[in-house]
Amino acid sequence: MIEELPTRLYAWFLQLLQKIGLPSIIVDIVGAFLIAISTCAVFLALFALTSVLERKILARVQNRLGPNRVGPFGLLQPVADGIKMLIKEDIIPHNADKILHFLAPVLALIPSLLVLAILPYGSNLVPVNLNSGLLYYFAISAIAEIAIFLAGWAGNNKYSVLGAMRAIAQILSYELPLATSALCVALAAGSLSLPQIVQSQNNYLLGLFPNWFLFTPWGLAAGLVFFIAALAETNRSPFDLPEGESELVAGHLTEYSGFKYATFFIAEYVGMFAICALFVTLFLGGWLPPLPFLAFIPSWIWFFAKVCFIAFVMIWIRATLPRMRIDHLLSFAWKFLLPLAFSAFFALLLWHYLGRNILSSLLSFAFIVAAYFALGYPFTQRYSPRKRTYLFSE
Amino acid sequence: MPLQFYLYLSAFLFSIGIGLALSRKNSILILAGIELILAAANLNFLAFWKHSSFLEDPSAPLFALFVIAIAASEAALGLALIIHLYRHTGSTSADSSNQLQG
Amino acid sequence: MTANPETGSPLWQILSNWGSLIPTILLLLALAGFSIARNLIRAALLIALAFLSLGLLFLSLGAEFLAFAQILVYVGAVAMLMLFTILLSRPSEREHAAAWLDGGELLRGFLIGIILTFILGMFIAASPLASQKFQNDFPAQTSLSLQAIGQALIGDAAASFLALAVLLTAALIGAAILAFDERP
């Protein structure tokens, strides 16, 4: 019964409107708005929750308690942060471009909310069922780059432009591995629409092992590449150089305060959850239960459980790894992630065209392991600084 | 929307693209005008494809896809040329690069 | 609860008939802004808005794959390239102002634009297309299925697809070499 709760509630509400006698156009529009608002509400609630849980997990890792003052176990902390952000004075730099300065946070938030429209939250809980959903995701997240540039440029501050350039260089160079690994999944599933990708991961090997794409040989490499690129795409954990406090104050966010600053953070966290949801949909079988007999738990509970687990892993990595330097960050993308994504692509061909059985899986797994070690070898060597010829500094 | 609406729109887009390309001093914006011309052609393809009776034949969207790809590479090269031009003539305005004029 | 309203529903009728009005208005506003934009960065952003609204227009025309490809390529890449070129070429303050024209050129540019529109408009009006009554109600399956494009790309258009790949790589390498600064 809980499984169809959202759909039944939605249908009941629409009938209610019809009974009141509203023209059917209005009912449709209200229905569309209802879906949009409910999806955004769920993800903004998740944002509020994680802004506390992230600080508590980071605290627990460092053997301290974390916020527990506001509300029970500190759960009302987001309310306190929200009010603090609203009260803070919103400073616009002297001859900054007022319109662009205001536009940047809006442009940062809109794509991260738009992207939620195509994610399959439950068995038939897809806000919009586009048959090129994956391409929609990449197209909309391309707009977020312009927002970062605007944030850097509108602040009329040289360092924020520098920070914006670094952020865009990082996002552009990590977009390629992200797209290639997503491409592998689209090829394996045979379609770009996300509900179809989830459907294609639906069967269970010998009734026990769910054959999600992450557990296929090539899926391991593609999943690893996608996860690392996802971390870089949302400027998190080891790749949060653009907002690195130690280097560029706050990168492209230096000139923002008050609620505009909070909007950027809402955009970042919702973006993080969106890419976690995409990872779950592509590699961890969206709303599919891990074992066939666990299907009595509603599908959307499975989906959000997996999303929260992946978000936890992202926070866990943030608690462990130090920040990477800009050139290591970029060379890591071009020298390790992209070749690994292409080798995952090749392993997929091996796995698929040799008839998706055990033999082809072993073969492609061997190929992936060989590629991983070959590509990873230079990164395990001690860094031997060779004599650098400087191009620009004399 | 009827076909004529799209035809007039893409005609207007095409001519505005040419108008802007001719009326701008800064070469970056001239390039933007040219992009508009290509986009207008795309719009025409799709309008005719949508109002034709054989929707299954994907040749029009395919062609539009090719136009988008070529326009992107052309824009990349054009902008690289502009940077090169800027390094030699010190400004991106189109009038400053007229050394080839004999 | 898939929100795709069955194609018969009134909202879908409205959208498919008049849906392309909103992107068109957005497009015209963006172009107006772009032609009189004084600040270079604003001009580049307005062009990005124009490309975005064109993408929405393609969406209302039913070519979904095209719309997202257009947004991804133009708004994500070309507009970003323009912004980078504007930053790299560091137009001086005088140049910024020069982006704004002495009346003459703008007038000439618009004159050409308007005359051309009329000429093309006459051709469109005179052409047999205008008189023919086109079936205005869209078939149920409005958006193009991806499989068709995929088959075409691999099937009969495979040669041009590979040529396109070569062209894109050449453009990539060429642009990189051209833009690379060889200062010793």
Add this chain to the structure above:
Amino acid sequence: MQIPGSGILKGLAVTARNMIGSYFEPERLITQQYPEEKPKLPERARVFPFLIYDGSDPETGIRCTSCKICEKECPPQCIYIVQDRDQNGKPIKRPKIFNIDISVCMSCGICVEVCPFDSIRMDTEFELSSFDRFSSLILDKSRLLKPNSYYHQIHPTEAAQTDERIEAERRKKQAASAAKNTPSKPTTPSQPSTPPQTPNSIQTERPPASTPAATS
């Protein structure tokens, strides 16, 4: 051949162990809920100076004899002493006014070292914030005076040493005075005064008036 990425996995394992450990072994957690639990300051913690008085009545038991050495020695000059006078104007060995401006005091502890009568020591009470910037930040004599028992509370070992030294001095002085009023006994050289533990070099005669009641 090191597996690429194994370093990251080891790091993740460490953080995971820490995180799970913090749930099962609560003593790992170092957070002090400050307003509720007072922080456990180390023994030699010091904030601002305070005056000690023996016995129960601060007025009579005050050790300070307003010799003003600390006023002269204080680097930022934040101590202000006015000597007390009895009714017919003869100065007596007690401060009438003893102010310390704690907004200036840098808690260096020099006044403690130079004080010959061990009457000033460093306090550990740090919640001294106030609303106005001047008057409440100048501690007058009544706020500075604290009993010797409080001193034993905050610096137990140091207090014990000081009392033991005062006790030794008093006994030595009594022995000396006993030797003076019984001349018959051959004047044995008074045994060399044990080097004073505290570095205060000046050995002045303590007036008989002060009641050496060293309460434990």
